[in-house]
Each structure stands twice: as structure tokens, then as C-alpha cells.
Amino acid sequence: MHESSPELFENEIEKNRKECSMTTMRTTSPELESILYKPISVLDHGFIRVVDYMGTDSSIVQAARVSYGAGTKKVQEDRGLISYLMRHGHTTPFEMCEIKLHIKLPIFVARHWVRHRTASINEYSARYSVLSNEFYIPEIEQLTKQSEMNKQGKSSEKIAFAEEVKKILSESSTNAYEKYLYMLNNLQLTRELARTVLPVNVYTEMYWKIDLHNLMHFLRLRADSHAQYEIRCYANVILEILKKWLPFTYEAFVNYRQRTVTLSQECTNLIKRIIKGEKISQEKSGLSKGEWQEFSSIFGIGSEE
Ligand SMILES: Cc1cc2nc3c(=O)[nH]c(=O)nc-3n(C[C@H](O)[C@H](O)[C@H](O)COP(=O)(O)OP(=O)(O)OC[C@H]3O[C@@H](n4cnc5c(N)ncnc54)[C@H](O)[C@@H]3O)c2cc1C
Helix, strand or coil: CCCCCHHHHHHHHHHHHHHCCCCCCCCCCHHHHCCCCCCEEECCCEEEEEEEEECCHHHHHHHHHHHHCCCCCCHHHHHHHHHHHHHCCCCHHHHHCEEEEEEEEEHHHHHHHCCCCCEEEEECCCCCCCCCCCECCCCHHHCEEECCCCCCCEEEEECCCHHHHHHHHHHHHHHHHHHHHHHHHCCCCCHHHHHHHCCCCEEEEEEEEEEHHHHHHHHHHHCCCCCCHHHHHHHHHHHHHHHHHCHHHHHHHHHHHHCCCCCCHHHHHHHHHHHCCCCCCHHHHCCCHHHHHHHHHHHCCCCCC
16 A cells, blocks of 8 residues: 555654764755655645755855856855846756655646656556555536636636536546455456556656756746646645745746746837837737737736727
8 A cells, every 4th residue: 555654754754864864964955854754735635745855055056156166155146146047047057956756646647747757757556556545536616617718728617516526526536446446356357457447536656856957847837827726736835845945046936937928029029019109909919819818918908909
């Protein structure tokens, strides 16, 4: 069965402390140390916990100084250097930091997650062990209609039969799990094929190790409003972890990567026309309806002539 009970985590921490009681010479992050190994809940049965990490803000600065020269070492200047590196896309100093997370997540979220190829993954084996009876059932407020604007996403409009949907999801998950155990225990089917009866809301677990540069790429895509709600919940927890681990990098990431927009040449020219006082509508803009909608919502521009 799954090895993710709080008692097992505690034993693991104690065992590791006994085995590795030496005081480290490495740079460490006190805030991240305080949450090391501790699971942070996500969705109904999921969690993220930091298992290990390498480097702090100062490791990024140290690596950058190889190319930029020693300079001063004041805290304020480290912050400025990290901000400069982020602004100008000098990415390799950020690759000097790494983090290893233990993540428990529904399989359909894991399918999004594993598209990010620049990480190392080791996943729970349902060929080797029996999966737990844990399925993701969304909260009522997440049960909304399909968006008409975004073919891939949902709208904010609630469905009328949310309770019924929840019941269907719960019953079909329970039913599938009963069939899974029946095939394993009564029909003697191998675990690797018995699992194929389970739906994609069943939980899995993985260890995920990634460098900071690629972690920020993941966060930019998956903490974004275009990403599915469920993976966003995980990405938001990782953002909080990043804030504790590397406060200067987090600040620069939010400022220069996350809360930013890319403007096409056409959009830049439109802004110049608007600054000069021209009233622009979608028809006059030369943009498609979709692009106009994105552009006008970013800058709060009305569509009136
Ligand atoms: C909102 C959203 C909707 C999506 N919808 C779909 C969908 O409908 N269908 C679908 O299939 N996917 C979809 N995806 C997944 C998406 O297309 C990417 O596969 C995923 O976001 C991983 O991005 P990445 O390749 O940049 O990341 P990573 O795999 O982490 O790679 C990071 C960077 O490394 C470089 N890199 C890595 N591997 C290669 C390579 N082999 N060749 C060249 N460069 C490489 C690239 O520069 C890449 O940006 C969606 C993603 C998002 C965020």
C-alpha cells in the first residue's frame, strides 16, 4: 500500500537525522528547512513535500559573479543582480539550484505534469504495489459549464446538477476500485492489468527533481490562469515553497516572468496609437477577435469608437 502516512514521514525524518547528523557546510535556507519533509495538502488527498534542495539565492549570485566579476556583496546588491539576471534572460545561474519534491496527485494531473521533460521523475509503481482507494472528487464550486470562449477551459457558470455529478464521480470511483480488488484477489489477475479498470482521478505519487530555471518555466505555465485548476493548485503551493526557499528569486520571477505579458509588434503599435489619443475598436485594430479580447482585457480598453 502507499507509503505516505504521517507516521512513516516522521520515522523517515528521524532515520535521516540519525544517519546524517553532521552540521553542513553548505548554504541553506532556514525557511525551507522548517518545512522540509512536511506534506502540504493539495486537493482532497494530494500533497507536496520538499524532500531535498540545493542552493539558495546566494548560489545564483555566486555563479553569476564568475561571469560578472566579484562586485560588492551587500544583500541589496544580490537582490539587484538576481533581478538583472531574470530581466535579461541570463538563465544558467538559476540552473545552479535544484529541488526534489514528493508529490501525490491524481493521474490526470500527472499527465499534464510529465509533459515537462526537463525534470527527473520516479513514480509509484502500480505493477509492484496495490493502489490506494483514493480518488479526486472536485469540490461543488469547481463543477461548472464548458467555456464558450476557451474551447479547452471551463466557464465560471455553475451547473444545476452539481450534487448529482459528485455522486456519479464518487460511485463510479468506488465501483471501479471494488472491481480492481475483485480482479486482484478473487480472479488472481496481475496488478499491472488489474489497474486498467481504474479511472484517471485515482491518486499516484512521484519524486520530482528539477533545476530552478526549469521549475520557473513550469510555474509560468502551470500557475497561469490558462492551466487547469487542479494543476494550478499544485503550482501555487510550489510558488509558496519558492518564496520561502529563494525570496529574491521569487520576487524577480513574479515581477519579470509571471505577471508580465508579451506584446506583438502589432499590439505595440496599437498602444502607440492609443497614447496619441486615437480611439481603437477591434475592427480598426487589425487584430482577430480573440487577440483583441486578450489585448483589451490586459489594458482595460473598451471597444467603443
Ligand atoms: C495551458 C496549457 C494547455 C496545453 N494544452 C495541450 C494540449 O492540448 N495538448 C498537448 O499535447 N499539450 C498541451 N500542453 C502541453 C504543452 O504543449 C507543453 O508540452 C508543456 O507545457 C511543456 O512545455 P515545455 O515543452 O516548454 O516544457 P519542458 O518539457 O519542461 O521543456 C522546457 C524547454 O526545454 C526545451 N525542450 C525540451 N525538450 C525539447 C525538445 N525535445 N526539443 C526542443 N526543445 C526542447 C524547450 O525550449 C522547452 O520550452 C498544454 C500546456 C499548457 C500550459
